[in-house]
Amino acid sequence: MISMTELSKKHVSPESAARLKKRKSAQKRLQMLGIMAITISGLALVTLLWSVFGKATGAITESYIEMTIELDADEIDRDNIRAANFSGMAKSMLKDSFPYVSGRTPRRQMYDLISVGAAFELRDMVMENPSLVGQTITFEFLASDIADLYLKHSYGQIEAAPHTGDISLVTEGKVTTIQSSAPDFAPLLVSVRAGLHAKAEGLRTQAQMQENGRVVFDQRAADGEDVEVNLAEAIRRGAARDQFYAQADELDALAAQQGAVFDLDSRTASVFVRVGDSWIKLETISETSGSGEILGEFTQDSYAAADWELMVYATPETARKVSDIQAMLLENLRDADKIVTHFNTHFFTAGDSREPELAGVWGAAVGSFWTMMVTVIFAFFIGVPAAIYLEEFAGDSRATRFVEVNINNLAAVPSIVFGLLGLSVFIGFFGMHRSSPIVGGIVLGIMTLPVIIIAARAAIKAVPPSIRDGAMALGASDLQVSMHHVLPLSMPGILTGTILGMARALGETAPLIMIGMVAFIVDIPDGPTDNATVLPVQIFRWADFPERAFEARTAAAIVVLLLFLFVMNFAAIILRKRFERRW
Amino acid sequence: MTFLTALSIVALAVLFYNFSRIRAISAANGVQANLHSRPSYHGLYSFLWVFLVGVTALIIGSILTPHPMVLFGVVAGLSAAVGIWTTRGITAETRARNKAERIVTGILWACAGVAVLTTIGIILSLVFETYNFFESLGWRVDKFLFGTRWSPLSGLQDGVMDPDRVGILPLMVGTLMITAIAMIIAAPIGLLAAIYLSEFASQRVRGWVKPMLEVLAGIPTVVYGFFAAITVAPLLRETGDLFGLKIASESALAAGIVIGIMIIPSISSLADDVINSVPQSLRDGSLALGATKAETIRQVVIPAALPGIFSAMLLGVSRAIGETMIVVMAAGQGANLTANPFEAVTTITVQIVMLITGDTDASTAAGPAFSLAFTLFCVTLVLNIVAMRVVRKYREAYD
Amino acid sequence: MTNVKISNRHVDVYYGDNHAIKDVSIDILDKTVTAFIGPSGCGKSTFLRCLNRMNDTISSCRITGDILMDGEDIYAKSVDPVQLRARVGMVFQKPNPFPKSIYDNVAYGPKIHGLVDNKTDLDEVVELSLKRAAIWKEVKDRLNESGTSLSGGQQQRLCIARAIATAPEVLLMDEPASALDPIATAQIEELIDELRHQYSVVIVTHSMQQAARVSQKTAFFHMGDMVEYGDTTEIFTNPVDQRTQDYITGRFG
Ligand SMILES: Nc1ncnc2c1ncn2[C@@H]1O[C@H](COP(=O)(O)OP(=O)(O)OP(=O)(O)O)[C@@H](O)[C@H]1O
Numbered sequence A: 001m002i003s004m005t006e007l008s009k010k011h012v013s014p015e016s017a018a019r020l021k022k023r024k025s026a027q028k029r030l031q032m033l034g035i036m037a038i039t040i041s042g043l044a045l046v047t048l049l050w051s052v053f054g055k056a057t058g059a060i061t062e063s064y065i066e067m068t069i070e071l072d073a074d075e076i077d078r079d080n081i082r083a084a085n086f087s088g089m090a091k092s093m094l095k096d097s098f099p100y101v102s103g104r105t106p107r108r109q110m111y112d113l114i115s116v117g118a119a120f121e122l123r124d125m126v127m128e129n130p131s132l133v134g135q136t137i138t139f140e141f142l143a144s145d146i147a148d149l150y151l152k153h154s155y156g157q158i159e160a161a162p163h164t165g166d167i168s169l170v171t172e173g174k175v176t177t178i179q180s181s182a183p184d185f186a187p188l189l190v191s192v193r194a195g196l197h198a199k200a201e202g203l204r205t206q207a208q209m210q211e212n213g214r215v216v217f218d219q220r221a222a223d224g225e226d227v228e229v230n231l232a233e234a235i236r237r238g239a240a241r242d243q244f245y246a247q248a249d250e251l252d253a254l255a256a257q258q259g260a261v262f263d264l265d266s267r268t269a270s271v272f273v274r275v276g277d278s279w280i281k282l283e284t285i286s287e288t289s290g291s292g293e294i295l296g297e298f299t300q301d302s303y304a305a306a307d308w309e310l311m312v313y314a315t316p317e318t319a320r321k322v323s324d325i326q327a328m329l330l331e332n333l334r335d336a337d338k339i340v341t342h343f344n345t346h347f348f349t350a351g352d353s354r355e356p357e358l359a360g361v362w363g364a365a366v367g368s369f370w371t372m373m374v375t376v377i378f379a380f381f382i383g384v385p386a387a388i389y390l391e392e393f394a395g396d397s398r399a400t401r402f403v404e405v406n407i408n409n410l411a412a413v414p415s416i417v418f419g420l421l422g423l424s425v426f427i428g429f430f431g432m433h434r435s436s437p438i439v440g441g442i443v444l445g446i447m448t449l450p451v452i453i454i455a456a457r458a459a460i461k462a463v464p465p466s467i468r469d470g471a472m473a474l475g476a477s478d479l480q481v482s483m484h485h486v487l488p489l490s491m492p493g494i495l496t497g498t499i500l501g502m503a504r505a506l507g508e509t510a511p512l513i514m515i516g517m518v519a520f521i522v523d524i525p526d527g528p529t530d531n532a533t534v535l536p537v538q539i540f541r542w543a544d545f546p547e548r549a550f551e552a553r554t555a556a557a558i559v560v561l562l563l564f565l566f567v568m569n570f571a572a573i574i575l576r577k578r579f580e581r582r583w
Numbered sequence B: 001m002t003f004l005t006a007l008s009i010v011a012l013a014v015l016f017y018n019f020s021r022i023r024a025i026s027a028a029n030g031v032q033a034n035l036h037s038r039p040s041y042h043g044l045y046s047f048l049w050v051f052l053v054g055v056t057a058l059i060i061g062s063i064l065t066p067h068p069m070v071l072f073g074v075v076a077g078l079s080a081a082v083g084i085w086t087t088r089g090i091t092a093e094t095r096a097r098n099k100a101e102r103i104v105t106g107i108l109w110a111c112a113g114v115a116v117l118t119t120i121g122i123i124l125s126l127v128f129e130t131y132n133f134f135e136s137l138g139w140r141v142d143k144f145l146f147g148t149r150w151s152p153l154s155g156l157q158d159g160v161m162d163p164d165r166v167g168i169l170p171l172m173v174g175t176l177m178i179t180a181i182a183m184i185i186a187a188p189i190g191l192l193a194a195i196y197l198s199e200f201a202s203q204r205v206r207g208w209v210k211p212m213l214e215v216l217a218g219i220p221t222v223v224y225g226f227f228a229a230i231t232v233a234p235l236l237r238e239t240g241d242l243f244g245l246k247i248a249s250e251s252a253l254a255a256g257i258v259i260g261i262m263i264i265p266s267i268s269s270l271a272d273d274v275i276n277s278v279p280q281s282l283r284d285g286s287l288a289l290g291a292t293k294a295e296t297i298r299q300v301v302i303p304a305a306l307p308g309i310f311s312a313m314l315l316g317v318s319r320a321i322g323e324t325m326i327v328v329m330a331a332g333q334g335a336n337l338t339a340n341p342f343e344a345v346t347t348i349t350v351q352i353v354m355l356i357t358g359d360t361d362a363s364t365a366a367g368p369a370f371s372l373a374f375t376l377f378c379v380t381l382v383l384n385i386v387a388m389r390v391v392r393k394y395r396e397a398y399d
Numbered sequence C: 001m002t003n004v005k006i007s008n009r010h011v012d013v014y015y016g017d018n019h020a021i022k023d024v025s026i027d028i029l030d031k032t033v034t035a036f037i038g039p040s041g042c043g044k045s046t047f048l049r050c051l052n053r054m055n056d057t058i059s060s061c062r063i064t065g066d067i068l069m070d071g072e073d074i075y076a077k078s079v080d081p082v083q084l085r086a087r088v089g090m091v092f093q094k095p096n097p098f099p100k101s102i103y104d105n106v107a108y109g110p111k112i113h114g115l116v117d118n119k120t121d122l123d124e125v126v127e128l129s130l131k132r133a134a135i136w137k138e139v140k141d142r143l144n145e146s147g148t149s150l151s152g153g154q155q156q157r158l159c160i161a162r163a164i165a166t167a168p169e170v171l172l173m174d175e176p177a178s179a180l181d182p183i184a185t186a187q188i189e190e191l192i193d194e195l196r197h198q199y200s201v202v203i204v205t206h207s208m209q210q211a212a213r214v215s216q217k218t219a220f221f222h223m224g225d226m227v228e229y230g231d232t233t234e235i236f237t238n239p240v241d242q243r244t245q246d247y248i249t250g251r252f253g
């Protein structure tokens, strides 16, 4: 028999105190877990914003190359400026400015430094001001994405290496040999070799990965599962493996070159000797000397023996988009103060483009605007009456409950399904045309409808019965009560819900992809029936482009989208605060 | 021209509004009290009729696409005719107010019907294509549901697909794997956050954390997709390299984690709601027995809120299953039947996107795409209905 | 000879600006049933909740004055409310069974406090508690059913069983019989009478008869003041204060 009085004594026993301590620490643990959960969510948010904003900084500015160009009256017909070959003129300007760049490939690489859009901008300027024809002007040519990224250090940098010796030059035919009085190239030999070995190791790891894959697919084929497909895949992986091994062996062989002279090529770091504006790209180096072709103009007497620089581009040429020639020219231009950076106006004023430096979000922003207009008109003018009906007129019948369940379910249907609805009804059945804001807007409107109905009903429900009763007592009909008394009072709540619904629609992507709003559209849409794209779809497309420069622009477009969302949410909060009423 | 026609409808409607009003006033011999309804109701009645008939005619006309001038003529003519009809027999006794109100109520009713119409539209369009697709497969629905190979376009012959290549099992596995990863992240974090917020956090902490979660909830999925592809996937790959794990750059893991992050706020806010709706008296009962807060939460609050928490989880699962952009951007597109979360997998939504945006002729791709969408719709619908049932039962228990 | 179990000196309670208890001093005796009576909203529950620090859970609530249990200040820093509440049990106005089985409801307290360390003892405590709360007969065959499936009166007795099972030294009961039929009420009153031999019991009640039947001491509260405190027989037969007299004669309520 248990005595309760005995049990009571346990509450004040030392065991109980010890137990309490444990129980308290269990409490602390739960609390810690909660704090951790919140911290993790916070960290996720910060990481997301940090990575987006961090990447977006790369698109804040754009680079221009300032050059003088002669607008030769012979080349430009004053009456038909549009027909003139401005891009040809720009090219010959470059050719004249850098006469020492010769050969097809180097020339083409040089032309690639300025954007294809630069010539059009020059043309537009001349068309606006025809008196320029015949003059020589200074013009800021928009740099290409590659040049821009190099200038922003996105591809690494050419950097000066230490040296102590004086140099002397001996030119034999095209090849110039530099002899330094000190072993200035010795450290480079070491680092170049190390770089090659490291690269070879990387290739071997990749080869190993291919081999692992091959084994898996081989096994699957052996198990009789989709034999021909798996076998083909296994063979493909095997070939890739062999290729990686071969490349690795080649690099190792390159690194293992014996003898005094070491051959550099596009798989090793690039090494240059620079004197003033002129460069020698070294093709071979030894501890005290190097040799290569001169790029620029300098002769035995045009330099002081001690006045030279040893330059290294550690990233091999094959591993970067910018070539040695381009890097050298850009370094020269930068040193001559010919590189100008401006706020990236293209990004904010242009439509889409395949050239990153010409691509902008304005087209998508305007497209989003038209789409949202259609959405809001559709969702608001159907959603609010629907809410009034359900809240004020529909009794608690089975039909009403069916409609309610319907609306709640619609709110949870995956957005992609709405896209398919739009595809089959508006595109398929009504034959409306793809990528127009009107179709996109209606699809998003249908999607937003449940959100607005739910918000509007809540707002209407919040109007106290006293107001309704008061109006009724004055002899107003049901409809008059709803329209003249209840609706105006619930409007702030309805608007808040509408704005929040719009904010969600603004970020929606999948349904628009379904209805084909992913076309490449350069022009800025003038109305809801023009071809258009929208911000989130633009982001989706850019994220898929291989050009490195699009990464920053995608991030910047996200920042723009987030900014719009922020403004909308902020407006909703203000609206709620201002009209918050305590009845 | 369409715009002009629309404008003419509005103009006619306004015209007849005034016309009816004036007629009503004259019918009352200038004494308003004689009228059953005020003049503006007579106006409204005409306005509504003209407007509705005009707009209906315009919509039907736009679908039939006759010559613009013909359309204009017919629409304007019809509107005017209706207008004249409404203004003809106006007397002081005409019950214009009741009639007008009935029309307005009808319009409100029709608007509420749009929601039902949408559901019907979704079901019809999905069922229609799915039916055709299954028919073309010779009704081998079993192959569709349980087949282990998904590459519908590779087995295409004369527009008919090979039933052996339309098995959605690999897609199901991919979808479930990503959903599972997402829930492993979101369920504990969302629930613990909700518990902390509702039971421990001070007003000030709530004031900071709630908006933070709202921001997390408001970020568009395409942004999460970018984040997954550009930041999370490379991070995972590098971390994997450190530990000798090979994580593909497009892996189920990256997509799953990011979807998990995305649904944390919805789970935590739903769970927060249900935890808050557990009556205080239960907490008091436990505390009064000398239980600590943690014991009260674990042994009383959570069991009491369990149905609600369960349905919050179901809604989270439903969102993860239907998520499109994140997986499209981060999870890869090859239909591998794999249980390895480090490899690329594909999901139902990804395949829908690929089929619809692919190069294949739209009518061919529609079959499998809509069938997938129908499957998706059914799965999420069931999840939602179950979740809503459970929540309603739960609310009834405590009201 | 009975001695003081809980001694209250100059206790004031505020809910924000609402001064709910005004300078109350009262000694609750050990092995005695004390009844709190008074009109609705006079602060009976509030004062009761001070005795086991349940008011700590209400953020707007502020308490001043001294409350000593066995000579120890229960609001001292060194006292943990969790431990205090194990010693001062409470039964609420409205029954609040946990959404668990009947057995688990009663076993909840002994389990968390580690009062017993084997299943047989636990079974015994549960049975004993249910018996003393006069509900054993009704539930002995359905111990695994949910506590919420019981009727209101049964739920209240379950809550009493739950409180007893924790083996408190003081039992606070806030209108425990308000949801009970006369038979169950009689059983509860019997229980209270029995508990008196071991514990100190404080009961809030609106029923004068009940107070007269079960309590030895009675305190009358009115608008936050403790108007009168004394032997129950004394209070009911010979009240000092006019307000007390008015109340027990039913002139206001
Ligand atoms: N949680 C609370 N927050 C704020 N004020 C409270 C709270 N609980 C009680 N009060 C106030 O304290 C005063 C006393 O309330 P209390 O519940 O103690 O009355 P009571 O005597 O128990 O009444 P009843 O017999 O109706 O239960 C009342 O004015 C009440 O409004």
Ligand SMILES: [Mg+2]
Residues within 6 Å of the ligand: C044, C045, C046, C093, C174
């Ligand atoms: Mg009370």
